[in-house]
Amino acid sequence: MSESVLDVNHLFWQVEGKTILADIHFNLPQGQMLGLIGPNGAGKSSLLRCLYRYILPSGGNIDLFGKDLTAYSPKALARTIAVVQQDTPHYFDLTTEQLVTMGLTPHKGLFDATTSDDKALIEQALSKVGLIKHAHQPYEQLSGGEKQRALIARAIVQQPQILILDEPTNHLDIRYQIQILELVASLGISVIASIHDLNLASAMCDKLLLLDKGKLIAKGHPTQVLTERQISDVFGVCCEVNSHPQHHKPLISYFYGYQTSNKEEINHD
Numbered sequence: 001m002s003e004s005v006l007d008v009n010h011l012f013w014q015v016e017g018k019t020i021l022a023d024i025h026f027n028l029p030q031g032q033m034l035g036l037i038g039p040n041g042a043g044k045s046s047l048l049r050c051l052y053r054y055i056l057p058s059g060g061n062i063d064l065f066g067k068d069l070t071a072y073s074p075k076a077l078a079r080t081i082a083v084v085q086q087d088t089p090h091y092f093d094l095t096t097e098q099l100v101t102m103g104l105t106p107h108k109g110l111f112d113a114t115t116s117d118d119k120a121l122i123e124q125a126l127s128k129v130g131l132i133k134h135a136h137q138p139y140e141q142l143s144g145g146e147k148q149r150a151l152i153a154r155a156i157v158q159q160p161q162i163l164i165l166d167e168p169t170n171h172l173d174i175r176y177q178i179q180i181l182e183l184v185a186s187l188g189i190s191v192i193a194s195i196h197d198l199n200l201a202s203a204m205c206d207k208l209l210l211l212d213k214g215k216l217i218a219k220g221h222p223t224q225v226l227t228e229r230q231i232s233d234v235f236g237v238c239c240e241v242n243s244h245p246q247h248h249k250p251l252i253s254y255f256y257g258y259q260t261s262n263k264e265e266i267n268h269d
C-alpha cells in the first residue's frame, strides 16, 4: 500500500457558532488523485483551505508527511503544497510568463537569478497547458480558462509534492477539463481536487470523498461512492449509474423533470 502524504483526523471547523466541517477524517496516499465532491455549500473549499492552512481548524489535526501542518514554515509549506484556488486572483502588470515564474519563489533566495534550467521549466509548463503563444500577453487579458491554465502552469513550476485544486475545471471547456486533469494526474504527485462534474471526478480520481453539510458521507473508490442512492440522497437528483465503456468506473446519466415535480408540489400546497 502506498504511503500517506496527508492525514486528516477528526477535523472540525466552526465559525460564528455554525459548524462548517464536522469530524472529517481521511488520508491522501502518495501519488493518488483524491476527488472532493458534494453539493454547493457542502464544505469542500473550507476543507481545502484548512489543508493549505488558510483556515485554522477549531479541532482535530492535519499531518503533512507525518508532521503537524502548523509546524511548517511558510516557505517549507510552499515548497510542499501548491494551490490553485477557485476564484482567479487579479495579477495586474504581469505577463503570463511572469505569473508562471512566480512558481519558483519558494525555491529561491531574495537575490537568486532565474537560471536556464528555470527558464526551461517555465517554458515546459506553459507548453503543457497550451499557453506558449500567450507567454508575453498580460495575464489580465487571458480568458477565464486560459487564466486557470496559467495558474496550473505556475503550480507545476512550484514542483510541489501535493497539489490542491479548488474547482480546477470550472472555467475550462470539455477538452481542457479532460486534458488538464490528465496532465495533473500524469505529474505523478499527490493531488486533492474539488470537482463538481461527477462523471469527470469518476473518470479521473483514484478515490473520492463525498461531503454534505460539512460531514463526510462516503469515501473510497468511485464505484463505492457514486451509487444511485448516495447521489439521490446528497444531491437530490435521480440518476442511473452504469459502467463507463472505456474506464469501467461509474458513468452517471441524470433524469430531468424537477421543475415539473416542483410545480406539482407547489400546486398541492
Ligand SMILES: Nc1ncnc2c1ncn2[C@@H]1O[C@H](COP(=O)(O)OP(=O)(O)OP(=O)(O)O)[C@@H](O)[C@H]1O
Residues within 6 Å of the ligand: 015, 016, 020, 038, 039, 040, 041, 042, 043, 044, 045, 046, 047
Ligand atoms: N468565513 C466564513 N464565515 C462564515 N461562513 C462561512 C465562511 N466560509 C464558508 N462559510 C460557509 O460554509 C459553508 C461551506 O462553504 P464552502 O465554500 O466550503 O462550500 P463548497 O462545498 O465549497 O461550496 P461550492 O460548491 O458552492 O463552492 C457555506 O454555507 C458557507 O457560507
